[in-house]
Amino acid sequence: MNLDNFDVVNMRSELHQIPELGFHEEKTSDYVAKKLEEMGLKVTRGIGKTGVVAYIEGEEPGPVVMLRADMDALPFVEDGKEVCIHACGHDCHTAMVLATAARMIGKVKKGKLKLFFQPAEETLRGALESIEDGVLNDVEMAVGAHIRPVQDIPAGTVCAAVRHTSSTFMYVDLKGLAAHASRPHLGRSTVEASVLATAAVNAIWMNPGQAWSAKVTSISCSASAPNIIPDRGQMILDIRASTNPLMKELLAKVEAAIKSATSIVGVEATVSLPGGVIPAAEYDEALVDEMRTVIKETLGEDKLANDCGGGGEDFHYFVQTKADIHPVYIGVGAGATPGLHHPQMTLDAEQLRVGVKVLEAFLRKKLG
Numbered sequence: 001m002n003l004d005n006f007d008v009v010n011m012r013s014e015l016h017q018i019p020e021l022g023f024h025e026e027k028t029s030d031y032v033a034k035k036l037e038e039m040g041l042k043v044t045r046g047i048g049k050t051g052v053v054a055y056i057e058g059e060e061p062g063p064v065v066m067l068r069a070d071m072d073a074l075p076f077v078e079d080g081k082e083v084c085i086h087a088c089g090h091d092c093h094t095a096m097v098l099a100t101a102a103r104m105i106g107k108v109k110k111g112k113l114k115l116f117f118q119p120a121e122e123t124l125r126g127a128l129e130s131i132e133d134g135v136l137n138d139v140e141m142a143v144g145a146h147i148r149p150v151q152d153i154p155a156g157t158v159c160a161a162v163r164h165t166s167s168t169f170m171y172v173d174l175k176g177l178a179a180h181a182s183r184p185h186l187g188r189s190t191v192e193a194s195v196l197a198t199a200a201v202n203a204i205w206m207n208p209g210q211a212w213s214a215k216v217t218s219i220s221c222s223a224s225a226p227n228i229i230p231d232r233g234q235m236i237l238d239i240r241a242s243t244n245p246l247m248k249e250l251l252a253k254v255e256a257a258i259k260s261a262t263s264i265v266g267v268e269a270t271v272s273l274p275g276g277v278i279p280a281a282e283y284d285e286a287l288v289d290e291m292r293t294v295i296k297e298t299l300g301e302d303k304l305a306n307d308c309g310g311g312g313e314d315f316h317y318f319v320q321t322k323a324d325i326h327p328v329y330i331g332v333g334a335g336a337t338p339g340l341h342h343p344q345m346t347l348d349a350e351q352l353r354v355g356v357k358v359l360e361a362f363l364r365k366k367l368g
Contacts, residue, residue, distance in 0.1 A: 012094075048119050166243070166279055168273050
């Protein structure tokens with residue numbers, strides 16, 4: 001097999017030209033399946049709607065290690081047109097896992113390497129849909145990777161753990177009572193309620209030694225005419241916490257703050273979490289320590305970066321669903337700037353080779 005056909009930089013460039021939204025990764029899935037078949041692997045498609053799975057099997061008994069990449073891109077509006085752009089590096093992750101897989105052909109001696117190309121991470125539903133399709137049934141260890149921006153770790157370095165936070169969007173539907181603006185005492189204004197609720201959320205006190213945030217990101221309260229007290233409205237909040245117990249505490253306080261504040265002006269608030277709550281990272285710390293050793297042995301001690309955090313990842317549904325799974329998730333410094341999810345994000349694709357080296361070394365240690 002010619003490894004030049006599976007060059008990580010070239011594959012990332014090709015994938016970058018076919019960005020697709022979550023659960024619509026048809027061209028991407030086709031590309032992945034073709035590359036895996038070129039390696040001589042049997043491919044299973046349709047996992048979590050558009051996901052792809054393949055195995056590299058050893059001849060001796062051993063663990064099933066799942067190497068996972070996300071495939072979807074992000075929606076943007078540019079010049080009034082809806083566009084799709086790989087602005088979070090999922091094209092990089094797919095390319096790194098494909099390149100790693102090519103290098104693992106013939107190197108798996110014990111157990112199995114399960115290659116999983118997951119759809120729809122950005123929708124926060126891709127992992128859950130794939131779990132429902134049984135992607136975790138035989139998995140004992142899950143390995144993930146994500147490129148990191150310049151704000152997190154230097155280009156060319158790798159951290160052994162990305163400490164993702166728990167995150168969710170809270171929707172608050174407000175129900176008041178319409179009235180003529182000349183007689184506001186006869187109505188119950190959702191505008192006033194949303195202002196009070198925002199102030200109440202901002203006044204929440206929690207342990208400053210832990211990372212958390214609750215921010216109102218949208219308020220929509222309007223009546224059919226400017227002289228009518230609005231009786232309907234909606235607020236949206238972005239809520240994040242560094243641990244799962246902290247998120248549980250924060251959600252309870254946010255809901256209590258909102259309902260208490262809106263009740264002052266007689267407005268009813270109904271709270272919902274339509275996207276669920278993305279879990280915070282919970283890793284097998286022994287595996288994280290092993291990964292640190294692999295990074296130092298493979299790249300040199302100066303290339304081991306400190307663990308970084310921020311953002312959310314549906315990868316962490318794996319351990320929430322299957323408690324005995326052993327997860328680890330590295331960060332690859334790719335010099336991404338100005339930051340993830342920026343439509344003009346650029347990166348140094350050559351640094352993806354560093355990620356491939358680390359993943360291959362770790363997998364050969366576990367399965368060789």
